Amino acid sequence: MLRGHRRAARLTLEQLAEVSGVSARALSDMERGRSKGPQHRTVTALADALALEEDAREQLVELARDGRLRDHWTRRAGLCELPRLVDDFTGRAAELAWVSELVYADSAPGAGVVGLITGSGGMGKTTLAIRVAHVLRPNFPGGVFFLDLYGMSSNPATAADALRLVLRALGVADEQIPPDVAERASVYRSLLRDRRALVVLDNAGSEEQVRPLLPGEGASQVLITARRLLAGLEGVRRLGLEPLSLPEAMQLLTGILGQRAATDEESALNQLAGLCEGMPLALRIIGNRLVSRPGWQAAKLAARLVDEEHRLDQFRAGDLKIATAFWMSYDQLADAARRVFRRLAVVPGRDYDAALAAVVGEVPVEVAWDALDELVDLGLLLDGDAGRYRFHDLVRLFARTRLVEEESPAEREALAARVAAWRAADGHDDSVVARTGL
Ligand SMILES: Nc1ncnc2c1ncn2[C@@H]1O[C@H](COP(=O)(O)OP(=O)(O)O)[C@@H](O)[C@H]1O
Ligand SMILES: [Mg+2]
Known part of the structure; x- marks a missing residue:
């Protein structure tokens, strides 16, 4: 279907990639049916780039959503499979x-x-x-x-x-x-x-x-x-395992930044890498933060990072750098994404899908999808198999402190009740989750 639209718009794969900002490889995977459930945001970017009319646009979005759900229901992950490698592995x-x-x-x-x-x-x-x-x-x-x-x-x-x-x-x-x-x-x-x-x-x-x-x-x-x-x-x-050396940290950061690294001052990038103290997770999150906000200069982010550190001293020393990095990304989220993020911290089980994210955030599932995509882009959530998402454990800890600080006990109780009701209706038995840890 996507290929048909592209041809009708007389665009080559490369041209569509350039206009939509979706990589040519991802596009080719979609066209060949290798990726059945692309992210909602990707699909809307493509619909925009192809200037699709309302009906065609809706059809494309629905097809992607169905693909994603089907994937979610039928794909059984291999047992004890080795996870994907990061493609920018650095140093070590x-x-x-x-x-x-x-x-x-x-x-x-x-x-x-x-x-x-x-x-x-x-x-x-x-x-x-x-x-x-x-x-x-x-x-x-x-x-x-x-x-x-x-x-x-x-x-x-x-x-x-x-x-x-x-x-x-x-x-x-x-x-x-x-x-x-x-x-x-x-x-x-x-x-x-x-x-x-x-x-x-x-x-x-x-x-x-x-x-x-x-x-x-x-x-x-x-x-x-x-x-x-x-x-x-x-x-x-x-x-x-020790922190990455400063040159390695710089290498990782500039790798994440890609082309935009050239537009930032090297000294500012050096300062950012230094502020992350060689912690790969902090570097990843700060890097993603910069990539997702092309208007932000590295120097400005570095200055904010220094300020924020003082505000986050409830974290233990070792986690402080990382908490500060999380804060930078959390701060820029839209309200709905921020709410989804901090509330997911208390969901039992190890991962969740957009339907549950919609329940915790009290938003329509489409909005939940966008929020999850944004969180993945920022490195705050990990994108697992088949439309499921999870936290790095430090990120969960951070999200939980946000929840406790930003929402009242009554709000938190109502949240817990909503999640329990949803999970019970969905066939989960939380006592089993707690007992087996699976
Ligand atoms: N050598 C590395 N090269 C590139 N990225 C790395 C490297 N080590 C860690 N990362 C990034 O930092 C994040 C945190 O690393 P992770 O392995 O999950 O830490 P840990 O298991 O020690 O908590 C990862 O998601 C990955 O993106
Ligand atoms: Mg780990």
Whole structure:
């Protein structure tokens, strides 16, 4: 359909890309049906660029929405699949070398090797682990598996649940999975012993949570990321992740800014990179903030960042930089998006879709969609599979403080009641969510 409109408007793919601001690659994916549910904002940009009449425009928007919903209902994500890599991965050469060494170091028989990456939130642990796993995939013919243990959330995954998930990913049928944790762990270890697999355990919260997931004998390896040091784990090779160096931080920032980096003064960009103190998450959010506001100069943003830091001292020192970066983006949101954002912080479960965002924000679903798109553009929300969205845990924390400060207890209670009613009607049992953490 899109291709038909484009041809009728006598535009090449490249021309439409230029007029609409949607990349040619994304357009080509849409035209070939590879992306069935483009974002609402993308679709309206295309409708504008094609100067579509009211009916044709509505039809296009509806088609995209249906595609998105269908995607949402029918696509079943692969189990323990490795997440997408960021396409502008920067720096971390020494850390990548460290992990490679770990993998090649000893293939002597003995206990499988366990690597542990620690560091504060937003330092890039997950991103590094994903990068490593992609790079090393050819070394693990037995497969690469990725599990988020949600160790920093209010409902971390239990070892039993994590084992069930990874056993299913390893091909064990549901009815073959033993009920007991110790038995599950033993099946898991025997499966790992017979193959060379890599299991990434992201966001481990405690020693107890990961112990049953460590390999026994054999060539399989486990890579853990954690905010805490997990000092009780023995025989683990440790890597403490530090901030990016200033040149690396600059590289990441100018990469995010793309062409507009050339129009900002280098000294201002340097100052911004310095203010982020090498925290990748802060750099990402500040970068996205600049890209989404072409009129804002880097120098002006840097000056505001310095001011804002004083206002956000309720955050612990380590999180302060990041909170300040969040604040810059939060501040520029339209009211509806701001409300959706802070209220999503208290929604149970780990991710949500536009329908639930509409319920929490008390806005029509179209508005919720726009708000979610805007939040993703700013790096405040992560765009998951099939029309679902989630927070980085630090962002959720920030959103929650906004909610508490900006809304009264009565408003918050009404919100909780609305969410509970909606979830009950949608077939969710929150007691199950709380119990299993899934
Ligand atoms: N080496 C890197 N190169 C580019 N971007 C990075 C890098 N490390 C982290 N990021 C960005 O910073 C954000 C936060 O990183 P993440 O890995 O989620 O941190 P952590 O797991 O330590 O909380 C990511 O979404 C990613 O966009
Ligand atoms: Mg992480």
